[in-house]
Amino acid sequence: MRSRPRSGGGGDGRRAALLPLCVLMLVTGMIVLSDAPSMTRQAVAWRKVWSRSLDERTFGPAGFGAGYVLGLSERAVAVARGPGPIFVLDPATGRVRVTIQEDARAGEADRIWEAGGTLVVLRKAAAEAGLLSGYDLVTGARSWGPRPGGEVVVSRRAVMVVTASEVTLLDARTGAAIAARPLERGCTATAAAADERVAVLDVCAGRSVQIRAMDPATGRPRWSRELPYPRAQEWPPGDEERAPGASVAVAADGTVLACLGDAVRLFTRDGARLPGTLDWPCSYGQTIVTSAGVPVVATTRGSFGPYELRGLDPGTGDVRWTGETANTAALLAIGSQVVRVPGYSDSPLSYAEPWPLVAHLQTVDALTGRTTRLPLDATASATIVEGQAGGLVITRTPSVDGAPTVISAYHLVRASRAPPGGVPLAGWPDACALLADRDLRLLGDGYLTSPHPRPPVPRPVSCDWIPPADDGDVVSVTIGWAAASEAEARRTAEEEVRYGLDRTIGTEPGIWYREMDHPAGTGHAAIVSAGPFVVTLHASTAQAVRLLAPRLRDHLRAG
Amino acid sequence: MVWGSGIVSAVLVAAGGVVFSGWFTSLGTGVFDGLGSREPLTVAYVSIDDDGPDLALRERVTAPHDRAILLGRPDAAQEESFMERYRAARVGSMVVVAVLSGNRAGLRIADVRPRVLKREPVSDGALLRVTHAGEAGTIEVAADLDERVPRFVPVKGRKTPYFQVKQIDLVRDERVTLAMTLTACEAFYEFEFVATVVSGGRTEQVVIRRPGGLPFRLTGPARKYRSVYGENPLGGWRPTSPPAPAKRGC
Known part of the structure; x- marks a missing residue:
């Protein structure tokens, strides 16, 4: 159960973190649809390339709460659930290429990767580190393993396994060790990998921190740097003996980001420290992508500051541009665009209502920082972004009783101008006009109308009706989406x-x-679909919703 | 302890009372400007515990426009201004987190203490009861505003003020995170924090406040509130029953 942020003596707006996102999603999404510059090719739309429905029966019985696990690469979209088979789909078409069937006793798939034509599968096992196996991507036959797992990262042709006692680099095709290094007592390691680079951050509590980059094909070290050990500076003092939080990330071009305690350091693929002023702290799961030669990170501005995207100068590390983002969720590099993967905190946006109803993906031009938010043909509640495979964004519907899970692939359309969209902003109705005074009188007299505009929609998107007494029925109407057609609105x-x-x-x-x-x-709420619009109605009591929803629908129909 | 989205901006007030311009809000898009680098300390961020206790307003909410904000679903700016006009205060206790960053080759934070700016009878106009979804964090050090000279002391163990036995040393660009818990029972307080900083043999004072130079607010619980509201699942607040009469923690 999540708790909603609350306002207080501090004056921190209760929805401060949610509103800017809501507003922005609409602002930019809509502006782009109506106002794309005609000279250059811009990201203008998401087009669904394929969809594959996977029935629960396909996977066989799964334990309670067994989630879907996807492994994505240029060559494969692998899908598993529970101890059942792993389906390997063609990223271009969504067709099932091969099915990997293992004995149910092998355990549930926990993580899946692809490296060098081998599907690398980490399964849950009694040992916490799990068991790691490799499967031929063409035949589905096991080619190596199981062997003990650990923290696993994959490069183009190699697999790195980090355990409490050693760091091992495996040939992805054969599972044979290319290189291995024991970890000293009191030291821990964490690793990251891109196609041609692997980076390992060693932290020895109270002593030293070292980052090493190596060639994943040979295991040969490329460069290493000693980093200053961060002092514990917290008040009230905590456990000062504890090792500082450390993480590492590698972009596709080999740029390395090391996070240590409160500081971020960037290194080029050759190990040169990027000196740019990095006034940002580490955050859990900090990632870096490089798109069009520009490293892009999502970070907070200071320990508690608002989140932002930053495009960095690849030569100096200086910040070239900043853009808004809702969190530090993962980023995908697709062509010269960076796509932000919406996280748990994005959707649904609040208990009261996800707004707008339709999922939008934020894309940023890596060269200019120009941000657009473009809609998918699915609601935010039905969309979990899993990552990318072969330049396509792969989404999944959440697991819902009785409904199949649908995997979809979207292509980012770039064109000189936007395709015709749905209802233009000027065609969105005034939410306050969707219920008339005589409708409210069914509940009582003396209602006060309180409109909530959300620029750039010219008329209020949301409207509250406040009763004369505090314990009366508060009624609220929000236009969730304006679709291209009545049928599309209904589907939404x-x-x-x-x-x-x-x-x-x-x-x-x-x-x-x-x-x-x-x-x-x-x-208590109602979803009303009439004409091209999807509208939500809330009220304090179920009776009020029952009374007003049919009237709201009729007003929408009457246009 | 949940440090959610309740981000507020910080403003740094110099000892002489000059207000710096370099502050930003949770909605702001400005680039971090490093604030005044000539000051010994930069107050980088101030955050107020999100999952905190109930809120109390000074007055009942009766004006139509304000009722629409209280009962409906206002935007963040409307609500912020509403809370400010009604001088909303946390009830009983609150946690303030500040991140300070050193601007000298070496400096010592010799003391941080709350300074009460205004003391009035407890707020009893309206109680906004927050629904708790999680557990409250462990309080390690706290200052009681009801004391004549409030100071931070460890909650468990000795009653010796923290800064009598320990100071915080920072080198340039090093940061320290202060998690400060405040409690109040007897009155309504508006307050700020004063950090005493020693650097190069000079002693300076740095004041920590909310954005726009606004004070922090905390009130003791009232015996009886003139109105009581609980969270509304669809947003805003709705009338609810008053809490049990026991003064929690007081």
Whole structure:
């Protein structure tokens, strides 16, 4: 159960972190659709290339809570669930190429990678480190393993396994060790890999920190640097003996980012320290991608500052541009664009309502920092972005009882101008006009209308009706999406009904009555689909929702 | 302890009362400008515990426009201004986290203490009861604003003020994170923090406040509130029953 941020004596806006995102998603998404410069090729749309529906029966019985595991590469989209088979799909078409069938006793797939034509699978096992095996991508036959796992990273043709006692580099095709190095007592290591580089960060508690980069084909060291050991500086003092938080990331071009305690350091592929002023702290899962030669990171501005994307000068490490982002979630490099993978905190955006209903992906031009947010043909509630395979963004629907899991691949369309979109912004209705005074009088007299504009939509997207007494019914209406057609609006509403957090307690034509559980009580809502619009209605009581939803639908139909 | 999205900006007030311009808000897009590098300390960030206790307002909310903000779903700016106008204060206790960064080759933070700016009767206009989804964090050091001279002391163990036995040394660009817990029972307080910094034989004071030079606020619990609201699942607040009369922790 999540808790919502709260405002307080500090004046921190309760929805401060959510609103900018909501607004931006619409602002830029819409502006781009209507206002693309015509001279250069811009990211203008996401086009679905393929979709594959995987029925739960396909995977056989899975334990309670068994999640889907995807392994993505240029050559394969591998999908597993529980101890069942692993399906290897062609990234270009979504067709199943080969199925890897293992004895159920082998354990559940935990992580999957592809390296050098071998599918590398880490399975859960009694030993915490798990068991690692390699499978031929063409035949599906096991080519090596199982062997003890650990922290695993893969490069183009090699697999690095880090355990508490050693760092081992394996040939991905044969599983044979290329190189191995024991770890000293009191030291831990963490690793990252890109196609042609592997980096390992060794932290020896209280003593030293060293970063080493090596050629994954041979295991030969390329460069290494000693980093200053960070002093513990916290108040009240915590466990000062504890090793500082450390992580490492490698971009495809070999640029290395090392995170240590409160400091970030960047190194070129040849080990030169990028001297640019890096006033940003490490964050968990800090990643770096290089697109069009520009390293791009997502970070916070200081320990508690707002998140931002930064494009760095590859020669100096200086910040070339900054862009807004909602979190430090993973980034994907696709052509000269960087795509931000929405994280858990993005969707749904709040208990009250995900807005807009339709999923948007943020893409940033790595050279200019120009950000666009473009819609997918799916609701945010139905979209989990898994990563990229062969230049396509791969999404998955969440696991929902009775519904198959759908894997989809999207291509980023770049063109000189945007394709025609749905309803233009000027065509969005005024949310406050969707219920009339006589509708509100069903609940009582004296309602105060309180509009909530969200620029650049010219009319209020959201509207509250406040009763004269505090314990009366508060009513709220939000236009969730304006689709290209009535059919598309209906499909969007149905998707929200299936994958949204609320549960449906009744329906009538164009209306789904919904209920949601919250630590503070039950919320009452309806999703209304009429014409090209999908609108949500909330009220303090289920009765008020029942009274007003049909009227809201009729007003929408009457246009 | 959850440090969620409740990010507020920091403003640095020099000893002489000059307010620096280099601050930013959670909604801001400005580039970090390093603040005034001539000052001994940069107050990089101030964050207030998100998952904190209930809020109390000075007055009842009766104006139509304010009721729409309280009961409806305002945007962050509307709500922030509303909370400011009603001088919303945490009830009982709060945690303030500040990140300080040294601007001298070497300096010592000799003391940090809260300074009460205003003391008034406890707030009883409206209680906003926050639904808790998690557990409260462990408080390690705290200052009681009800004391005549509030100072930070370890909650467990000795009552010796923290800074009598330990100071914080920083070299240039080194950072220290201060997690400061404040408690109050008897009154409503507006306060700030004063850090005493020693560098190169000189002693300077750095004041830590909220954005725009606004003070922090904390109130003791009232015996009875004129109105009580709980969280509304669909956003905003709705009337609810008052809490049990026991003064928690007081």
